Amino acid sequence: MHKEADIRKPLILGDKTYRQITDDIIRPIESKAHRTWYILIITAAILALWGVGCILYLLGTGIGTWGLNKTVEWAWDITNFVWWVGIGHAGTLISAVLLLFRQKWRFAINRAAEAMTIFAVMMAGLFPLIHMGRLWCGYWVFPLPNQFGSMWVNFNSPLLWDVFAISTYFSVSLVFWYIGLIPDFATIRDRVTKPLAKRVYRVLSFGWTGNAKAWNRFELVSLVLAGLATPLVFSVHSIVSFDFATSVIPGWHTTIFPPYFVSGAVFSGFAMVQTLMLILRKAYKLEEYLHVKHIEYMNIVIIVTGSIVGVAYITELFVSWYSGVEYESYAFLNRATGPYWWSYWSMMTCNVISPQLFWFKKLRTSLIFSFFMSIIINIGMWFERFVIIVTSIHRDYVPSSWSYFHPTWVDIGVYTGTIGIFFVLYLLFSRYFPVLPIAELKTILKSSGKNYKENYGHGKDYWDSHAGH
Amino acid sequence: MEDKVIYAMYDDDDILKEGAKSLVAQGVHITDVYSPMPIHGIDPIIGVQHTRLGIAAFLYGLTGTMLAAIGIRYFMIIDWPMNIGGKPSFSLIENIPAFIPIFFEFTVLCAAHGMAITYLLRNKTLPGMPPRNPDPRTTDDMFVIEISASDNSKHTLKEIAKMVKKTGVIEMEEKVIK
Numbered sequence: 001m002h003k004e005a006d007i008r009k010p011l012i013l014g015d016k017t018y019r020q021i022t023d024d025i026i027r028p029i030e031s032k033a034h035r036t037w038y039i040l041i042i043t044a045a046i047l048a049l050w051g052v053g054c055i056l057y058l059l060g061t062g063i064g065t066w067g068l069n070k071t072v073e074w075a076w077d078i079t080n081f082v083w084w085v086g087i088g089h090a091g092t093l094i095s096a097v098l099l100l101f102r103q104k105w106r107f108a109i110n111r112a113a114e115a116m117t118i119f120a121v122m123m124a125g126l127f128p129l130i131h132m133g134r135l136w137c138g139y140w141v142f143p144l145p146n147q148f149g150s151m152w153v154n155f156n157s158p159l160l161w162d163v164f165a166i167s168t169y170f171s172v173s174l175v176f177w178y179i180g181l182i183p184d185f186a187t188i189r190d191r192v193t194k195p196l197a198k199r200v201y202r203v204l205s206f207g208w209t210g211n212a213k214a215w216n217r218f219e220l221v222s223l224v225l226a227g228l229a230t231p232l233v234f235s236v237h238s239i240v241s242f243d244f245a246t247s248v249i250p251g252w253h254t255t256i257f258p259p260y261f262v263s264g265a266v267f268s269g270f271a272m273v274q275t276l277m278l279i280l281r282k283a284y285k286l287e288e289y290l291h292v293k294h295i296e297y298m299n300i301v302i303i304v305t306g307s308i309v310g311v312a313y314i315t316e317l318f319v320s321w322y323s324g325v326e327y328e329s330y331a332f333l334n335r336a337t338g339p340y341w342w343s344y345w346s347m348m349t350c351n352v353i354s355p356q357l358f359w360f361k362k363l364r365t366s367l368i369f370s371f372f373m374s375i376i377i378n379i380g381m382w383f384e385r386f387v388i389i390v391t392s393i394h395r396d397y398v399p400s401s402w403s404y405f406h407p408t409w410v411d412i413g414v415y416t417g418t419i420g421i422f423f424v425l426y427l428l429f430s431r432y433f434p435v436l437p438i439a440e441l442k443t444i445l446k447s448s449g450k451n452y453k454e455n456y457g458h459g460k461d462y463w464d465s466h467a468g469h
Numbered sequence: 470m471e472d473k474v475i476y477a478m479y480d481d482d483d484i485l486k487e488g489a490k491s492l493v494a495q496g497v498h499i500t501d502v503y504s505p506m507p508i509h510g511i512d513p514i515i516g517v518q519h520t521r522l523g524i525a526a527f528l529y530g531l532t533g534t535m536l537a538a539i540g541i542r543y544f545m546i547i548d549w550p551m552n553i554g555g556k557p558s559f560s561l562i563e564n565i566p567a568f569i570p571i572f573f574e575f576t577v578l579c580a581a582h583g584m585a586i587t588y589l590l591r592n593k594t595l596p597g598m599p600p601r602n603p604d605p606r607t608t609d610d611m612f613v614i615e616i617s618a619s620d621n622s623k624h625t626l627k628e629i630a631k632m633v634k635k636t637g638v639i640e641m642e643e644k645v646i647k
Contacts, residue, residue, distance in 0.1 A: 018505065018610035143544055152544040156553050161570040168578040175585045182594060183608070187505065190605035206589065207598025210608055214592045215507035217520045221588045224526045228577050239570055442506040446483075 003447060006457040009464070010450040011105055014288040018442050025436050026188055028284045033431055036283070044423035051417010054410050055130055063133045065410040071403035072394050076411045077131040078243075079385040080418065083268070084124035085166065085240055086261075086381060089233060090269025091117025092173050095180075096229035099222065104444045105297050108290040111437045112280060112430070113273045114177040119425040120272070121170045123418040128162070130414070158242035165239040169232055176225045182208050183218070184434040237265045244388065251331035251392030254319070260312035264384060267305035267351070270298050271377035278371045280430060289436055292365050299364040302377065306355030309384075313352060331392055339404060340391040347387050350380020471645060473618040473626055474500070476603050477633045478611050478640040482508045485612040488636030489514050492614075495632055496623050501615040503607040522591070526584035533579025537572045603644075617646075 012021075058065055068075055091113040098106035129138045141163045143153050153160050185205035192198050208214070238258035245257040274295070281290040320332040335344045354376050358364040395402045429435075446452050454460045479485040486508060489499055499515040502508065512519070542561045545551065545568075550558040557563035589595055607613050616633070618626050626643065633641060 022505075022609045143540065150549055152549055154551060154553065155541050155545050155571055156551070156556065156564070156567040158570075161574070164571045164574040164578075168574045172577060172581040175581060179585060179588070183506075186600065186602075187608040189600060190602070190608045202600065203597050205600070206594035206596055207600050208592075208594050208608075209600070209602045210503050210505060211602075212502040212504070212508070212511055212515060212517050213520070214594075215504065216512055216517055217522055217588055217592060219507055220520050220522050221584060224523055224584060225581055228526075228530075228581050231573070232577050235570065235573060242570075439506040443509070 003456055004453070006462050008448070009293045010453045011108065011293070011448040012289055012441065012445055013291055013450045015451045016288070016445060016449050018445065021441050021445065022187055022191070022438055024286065024289070025184075025434050025438050025441075026191060028430070029188060029432060029434070030192065034283070037427065037431060041424060041427045044420050044427060047416055047420025048424050049420075051414060051420050054413030054417055055126075058130060058410055058414065059133075059135055063131070065408060067406045067408045067411055069403050069405070071396050071401050072390055072405040074393065075390050075405050076386075076407055076415060077127050079382065079389055080415050081124050081127035081131075082240055082261075082385040082389075083382050084120045084127070084418065085237065086265035086268040086385075087272045087378075088117045088120035088124060088169075088173075088269065089237060089262075089265035090273045091115070091120075092169070092176065092229050092233050093266055093269065094273070095176060096226040096233060099226040100230060103297075104448060105294050107437055107440050107444060108286075108294045109273055109277055109298070110440075111177075111180065111433075112277060112435050113269075114173065114180070115426065115429045115433070116272060116276060117173050117269075118170070118177060119422050119429075121166065121173065122425070123422050125166055125170065126418060128166075158239060158246050161239045162243060165236045169236045172225070172229055172232060176222075176229060179218070179221060179225070180437055180440070181433065182206050183210060183439045184437060186210065187438050188434065234262055237262045249392050250325070250327040251335070251388070254316060256312055256315055256319070260309065260316075263305045263308035263312070264351075264381060267302060267309055267355075268377060268381035270301050270305070271374040271381070274298055274302075274370055274374035275378065276426065278367060278374070280435060284430070284435060286436065289441065292367070295367060295370050296365050299358045299370060299373075302355055302373075303358045303364075306351060306358075306377070310352035310356075313348065327397070330395075334395055335387060335391045338391065338395070340387065340394070343383050343387050344391065347380055347383040350376050351384060354380070474644050474646050475614075475616045475626060475630060475633065476642045476644060477614045477616070477636070477638045478604065478606075478642075479614070479637065480611060480639055482506075482612055484637045485614060486511055486514065488633070488638065489614060491636055492616075492629075492632055497616060497629055497632060498620040499614055500617045500620050503602050503604075503613040503615065505608050505610060505612075508612070522584055522588055525587050526580045529583025529587075530576045530580030532583070533576040534572055536579070537568075537575035541568050541571065 014020075016024075066075070066077065091110075094106050094113045095110045098110075129135055132138060141153060141160070143155075153163075182205055185201050186208035189198065189201040189205045192201060238261065241257035241261035244252040245254060247253055277290060278295070281287055317332055317336075320328045323329070334340075354373060357369075358373070363369050390405050394404060453463075477488070479488065482504065485502070485504075489502065489511065492499060493514060493516075502511055502515060504511075511517075538561070545564065546559065546561050552558055556567070561568075593601075602608060603613055603615065604611060614633075616626075616629055621629060624632075630641065630643070
């Protein structure tokens with residue numbers, strides 16, 4: 001039997017058996033939904049409908065309904081796109097990178113984080129499509145034989161790289177998520193008694209048997225998919241950053257963008273995982289599977305990535321001055337002191353200063369503070385994209401075309417609408433899907449379950465008196 | 470073909486592993502093991518070969534790279550070279566840096582999906598397939614060893630049943646499979 005160091009806090013608390021793990025995670029699916037769930041999903045659905053209405057209005061009337069003007073020709077649409085893609089980075093990072101590093105604590109969050117990834121990438125994908133204005137021409141982004149004189153899409157363009165990156169990322173994440181779900185659906189299939197539920201889970205579980213060879217393949221497929229998804233995660237946000245970095249706009253064409261965007265994405269993704277999981281664990285009584293130690297680990301990732309982002313901001317400022325290019329220097333001076341100073345300083349406060357508070361152990365192990373911080377970081381990361389996109393272009397080379405961006409109700413409606421759609425999907429997921437990986441949690445029970453850990457090494461509660469030194 | 474099978478059920482993976490070891494040592498061939506999660510270390514005991522899906526994934530990935538190279542060469546070099554800022558547009562090799570991102574993405578796309586589809590087919594897990602685990606509890610907290618008569622010519626099923634009883638089994642069942 002695999003054993004774990006004594007000073008490591010157990011990952012599964014309480015006196016659990018295999019049966020209890022199944023019970024605890026399937027309980028929300030088997031029992032009736034709480035009234036709060038109905039209130040939340042109705043609220044989210046209203047927001048989602050409002051968003052769909054705004055999108056339809058936008059498509060019917062045209063992009064002119066957004067607050068864009070001749071100078072600021074990209075604003076909330078791309079800000080929201082990058083923001084959602086960023087959020088979508090945590091899930092695959094948790095399941096892929098942490099799997100390669102054999103971080104067992106990921107089992108408490110990976111399933112829900114992967115679901116978050118998929119829904120967030122769906123929301124992200126919506127923006128490039130609707131910002132074309134003519135949704136029905138959306139398929140033009142693919143290299144399809146056509147009757148326009150053999151015109152192909154431009155494979156030199158980062159915008160096309162984005163098409164490939166986002167669609168690959170979405171579909172690979174979906175496959176990764178679903179392959180993990182199959183054995184858990186089989187567990188539900190073999191337990192539920194309602195005929196409709198039984199039939200649905202029977203279809204969803206693909207006839208999973210759980211024999212030795214299947215598990216052998218399962219583990220290898222998870223590992224190889226993790227190996228493929230790890231560079232994929234990094235490539236996707238690098239490519240998103242190329243949309244800006246390969247341009248000639250001062251403030252955009254910086255070589256630091258790819259690593260800076262990737263760490264920013266992980267930063268915001270983990271913040272969103274915190275926001276969602278802190279509620280989920282409470283609502284579904286999963287505190288024994290996802291406890292303070294897990295939250296602390298996530299907060300540590302947030303400090304690391306937040307600090308990388310902070311260093312990137314400062315490097316950018318330094319290089320803009322050091323480059324000696326006056327346009328470049330002005331772009332950054334204007335960000336901090338121009339008409340958009342408020343967005344720049346909100347970004348700096350939310351992303352650079354506030355995560356540093358997590359150096360205090362008291363704060364990073366406080367659930368309420370973590371939740372509060374996760375919201376702050378989500379806001380800060382939205383501002384980061386807004387700052388990069390809008391402040392770099394609102395002042396052109398010609399002062400007569402200087403401008404300011406005012407969002408219209410359609411801008412706001414589409415954005416809040418995607419939040420609504422996201423939460424509808426997430427709430428449905430949390431109601432009908434196993435929110436923690438049942439099979440994989442069982443594999444760590446004996447090495448990292450509290451009741452098992454007490455029986456080897458130094459025994460009971462040793463980790464509490466010795467951890468953290 | 471009719472076959473007789475013994476299903477021996479355990480409530481712990483370590484007990485099952487010990488049981489399987491002693492059965493194999495006595496010359497019993499274990500057909501399969503069903504469990505709610507992967508049992509680490511069971512494969513060498515019951516003689517399950519390591520899967521070759523990794524090699525398959527590599528080949529699918531290679532196919533992806535090749536397809537991307539062939540496709541992009543046709544679109545961008547042969548069929549309609551585009552002059553973009555004077556960048557080389559008449560040779561794949563000279564223009565390759567700009568194509569690397571899509572080479573990579575397409576490689577990953579083909580490797581991941583090719584492997585996933587092969588995995589589902591090899592496991593015989595497809596939408597709507599009927600569940601084939603011997604007992605619904607094997608996806609919850611029970612572990613089952615399957616021993617079929619046709620795999621074991623050295624012993625009769627009665628002898629095997631006797632051996633199984635000594636391994637800490639909690640339930641045993643003989644079934645006829647058609």
